Amino acid sequence: MLRDRALSLIPVRVSVAANDEHPWLGVLATIGLVAGALLAVFGLPPVDLHGPLHYLGIMDPLCGGTRGVHAALRGEFGQAWRYNPLSLPLLAGAVLVLARQAAGMLTGGWLTIRLTRPRIVLITAIVLGVLLEINQQAHADLLRIPGQRFSPLGMILNMLTTTVAALMVSWRLRRLMRRTAIGDAGGGREAGR
Numbered sequence: 001m002l003r004d005r006a007l008s009l010i011p012v013r014v015s016v017a018a019n020d021e022h023p024w025l026g027v028l029a030t031i032g033l034v035a036g037a038l039l040a041v042f043g044l045p046p047v048d049l050h051g052p053l054h055y056l057g058i059m060d061p062l063c064g065g066t067r068g069v070h071a072a073l074r075g076e077f078g079q080a081w082r083y084n085p086l087s088l089p090l091l092a093g094a095v096l097v098l099a100r101q102a103a104g105m106l107t108g109g110w111l112t113i114r115l116t117r118p119r120i121v122l123i124t125a126i127v128l129g130v131l132l133e134i135n136q137q138a139h140a141d142l143l144r145i146p147g148q149r150f151s152p153l154g155m156i157l158n159m160l161t162t163t164v165a166a167l168m169v170s171w172r173l174r175r176l177m178r179r180t181a182i183g184d185a186g187g188g189r190e191a192g193r
Contacts (some may be wrong), residue, residue: 009117010116010117011115011116011117011118011120011121011124012113012114012115012116012121013113013114013115013116014111014112014113015111015112015114016109016110016111016112017109017110017112018108018109018110019110020101020104020110021110021112022112025097025100025101026097026098026100026101028097029093029094029095029097029098029101030098032090032094033091033094033095033098036069036070036072036073036091036094037073039066039069039070039073040070040073040074043070044066044067044070045066049066050063054143054144057140057144058137059133059136059137059139059140059143060133060136061086061129061132061133061136062084062086063084063136063143064082064083064084064087064136064139064142064143065083065084065086065087065090067083067084068080068081068082068083068084068085068086068087068088069087069090069091071083071087072087072088072091073091082139082142083142083143084132084136085132085135086132118173118177122173
């Protein structure tokens with residue numbers, strides 16, 4: 001009874017499915033790792049990708065991410081952590097997704113993680129996001145590039161990628177919340193899968 005209660009508090013459930021329920025993850029991880037490898041080989045992009053608040057000294061949670069990934073892929077993990085702590089788990093996650101993809105293609109069993117308590121995951125993500133923002137703001141001097149000038153092209157690229165990312169996250173969260181609400185309303189059908 002106590003064990004069941006403790007297990008019910010875990011916000012995720014891991015299972016193996018007969019088909020890949022998240023094929024977009026492999027595509028996204030591949031694109032990200034190829035882009036990261038290009039950064040490691042050719043260096044950082046010549047376009048300034050910062051938003052307008054960056055020039056006022058206000059860092060966002062993703063600030064330093066490109067430089068962090070660049071450093072991590074060159075084996076400079078300490079530098080990657082200083083630029084943006086998110087860069088290391090992001091790379092590790094991409095590698096794990098590709099390992100999942102390879103294992104699924106070889107065995108026909110696809111590792112699937114379902115959120116059983118999405119609110120806990122969302123609250124945890126918000127708290128970690130706030131802590132990351134505090135960290136990035138505390139490292140504003142490192143994240144600002146000397147002689148940096150405003151770039152309209154960089155701002156446009158930043159706004160486009162931020163909008164696309166926000167729409168993707170919003171769409172996935174709405175879908176997840178709808179699925180969870182259906183599972184709750186159906187007398188626990190979601191838990192029985």
